[in-house]
Amino acid sequence: MPRRPAPFVALVLSLLLSLSLAAKPRARDLGVPFDGKPGPLNAITDVAGVEVGQTTLIRGDGKLVVGAGPVRTGVTAIFPRGKADHSPVFAGWFSLNGNGEMTGTAWLDEAGILDGPIALTNTHSVGVVRDAIIQWQVRHAKKPEIWWSLPVVAETWDGWLNDINGFHVKPEHLFAALDSAASGPVAEGAVGGGTGMICHEFKGGIGTASRVAHGHTVGVLVQANYGLRRQLRIAGVPVGHEIPEGAFRPDEDGSIIVVIATDAPLMPHQLKRLARRASLGLGRMGSISGDGSGDIFVAFSTANTVPAERGKTGAVQLMNSEDLGPVFAGVVEATEEAIVNALVAGEDMTGIDGHTVKALPHDKLRTVLKKYGRLVEK
Numbered sequence: 001m002p003r004r005p006a007p008f009v010a011l012v013l014s015l016l017l018s019l020s021l022a023a024k025p026r027a028r029d030l031g032v033p034f035d036g037k038p039g040p041l042n043a044i045t046d047v048a049g050v051e052v053g054q055t056t057l058i059r060g061d062g063k064l065v066v067g068a069g070p071v072r073t074g075v076t077a078i079f080p081r082g083k084a085d086h087s088p089v090f091a092g093w094f095s096l097n098g099n100g101e102m103t104g105t106a107w108l109d110e111a112g113i114l115d116g117p118i119a120l121t122n123t124h125s126v127g128v129v130r131d132a133i134i135q136w137q138v139r140h141a142k143k144p145e146i147w148w149s150l151p152v153v154a155e156t157w158d159g160w161l162n163d164i165n166g167f168h169v170k171p172e173h174l175f176a177a178l179d180s181a182a183s184g185p186v187a188e189g190a191v192g193g194g195t196g197m198i199c200h201e202f203k204g205g206i207g208t209a210s211r212v213a214h215g216h217t218v219g220v221l222v223q224a225n226y227g228l229r230r231q232l233r234i235a236g237v238p239v240g241h242e243i244p245e246g247a248f249r250p251d252e253d254g255s256i257i258v259v260i261a262t263d264a265p266l267m268p269h270q271l272k273r274l275a276r277r278a279s280l281g282l283g284r285m286g287s288i289s290g291d292g293s294g295d296i297f298v299a300f301s302t303a304n305t306v307p308a309e310r311g312k313t314g315a316v317q318l319m320n321s322e323d324l325g326p327v328f329a330g331v332v333e334a335t336e337e338a339i340v341n342a343l344v345a346g347e348d349m350t351g352i353d354g355h356t357v358k359a360l361p362h363d364k365l366r367t368v369l370k371k372y373g374r375l376v377e378k
Contacts (some may be wrong), residue, residue, distance in 0.1 A: 024189065027340040030362055031369060031376040033235050034340075036333040039210035043186045044078070044219030046210040047261040049302050051079040052221065053181030054192030054206070055173040064163055064352040072162040072351045075129055075169055076120040076192030076206060077177040078221060078259055080300050086141070088115040091300040092272030096279045100255045100294015102154040103130050112268025114300050116151055117178060120193035120206075120223045120257055122162065123155045125169035132171035136178050154296060156225035156255040158196030161351025186221065189345030196351060197225035198254060199342060200232035200240060200286075201247045202360040203349055207342025211330030214323060216264035218330035220278070224342040225254040226293050231286035234340055234365070235374045240286065242368040246358040252290035256282065258335055260299035264327055265317035274299040277328045281335025299331075 026042070028034065039046030054076045060069030080089045091114035093105050103126060108114065116137055121129045133151040158164060177192065186208045190196075194205025204226075210219040229247035232240030240247075258278040266274070278297040282289065289295045307314040319327075346359040369375035 024345050025362070027337060027344045030344060030366055031378060032340055033374055033376050034333060034337045036211045036330060039212055039217050039219070041185055042210055043208040044210065044221040044259065044261050045183045045186055047217050047219040047263050047302060049081045049085065050219060050261050051082045051181040051183050052186045053077045053177040053179065054187060055177040056191050056195050057168055057173065058195060061350065066163060067166045069163045069166065070352050071166065071168045072196035072349065073122045073125070073158055073164070073168055074192045074195040075125070075174050075177050076194065076223065077174065077181055078118045079181050080114065080261065080302055082183070083178060083181050086116070088113045088306045089300045089302055090266065090268050090271060090304060090306060091298060092268045092275050093296070093298040094272055094275035096282070096295040096297070097289045097291070097293050098296070099292055100155060100296050101126055102152060102257070102296045102298065104150040104152040107150045108152070108298070113306055114152060116149065118259055118298065119151070119153045119174065121153065121155055121169055122164055122193065122196065123157045124164050124167060126153050126155045128167070128169060128171060129153050129174050132174035135171060136175055152298060154257040156197055156223050156257060156294065158225070160198060160355055161349060161357065162196035163352055188341050190347060190349060194223050194342065197223060198357050199224040199339065200227040201229040201249055202343055203346030203357045205342050205346060207338040207340070207345065209334040209337035209341060211334045213330035214326040216262060216327065218264070218327060218334055219261040220331065220334040220338045221259045222335065222338045222342060223257040224339050226252070226256045226295065227254065227285070227287050228252050231288065233284065233286040235369060237369055237372045237374050239365065239368055243361065243364050251292070252288070253292050255294035258297040260297065260331055262299070262301050262327065263303050264301060265303035265319050266301045267318055270319070270321065270324065271299040271301060273324070274327065274331050277331040278335045280332045281339070284332070284336045285339050
């Protein structure tokens, strides 16, 4: 039997894992109450055109051997208009606390334009993922040449579970994530860039949610890797105090990346305002955005067509800023729910040197919510 190339194998494994994880229970299935009206999928892909692809790398056990593992990492890719549409979108970003990295943000500030996919990975793989995006764009360019690109790639640190200095994320893993990107349900938890992440000292990772607001859709995807157990609040309930077992950190560590998509017709300065509102969703969860946390958010709108060639002009639609209140609320609510979805999707994971992070126990969460009168009975 002929040997399959690594990108093909990674793509198949990613698709199979995504299908299995997409069937997991989500926060609402457990009776967690949330404000606002979600879209049909309650995911960032409720914004028409948005596609998500992920490659997950899990292999090896036992003692850390740098370069050999154990490996608990991956990469997540988000296309604003899908992988077949390379036209740019308006975008803005915000850093609540900057102990982290998101590439391409100087140009986002300068031009307010996002050209290409957004990717999320671990801290020490930002460079290879950034370069691989450009390689992918060159291969798939509709024009003869790609002369210039400043991709947006963001990170959180997975070194408690993953051999982060082994540099296990390779270009082919990013290619597989991009090639497999699709609309529809999004796998959550220990998948893609969220594979080795920890949230409030429970297993964290990728989470997503959406809201219908003022006739428009707002979708959020998070890579959640922040917070102390004692800070955790879910639906206003001090869950971290009620479930202290397994906490292991004396000080806050880690980060969160939030990607916000909308079909509302917004300009870059308005999208920066949307990005700021992710901070309030994070605050609802109990985070204080500590010194060691890289809490960085990016927002884009698919509503307008941005002129991509010299000499071209275009008309744009613009929502009145006085109508943004429901959209702001949608960002806050979807950010909060996306984080809880990441926690609910978590499963116990053991990584390097036997480091083990427990998942948020569903039965105990329901018991705590019921104690405080916040459980939605099914």
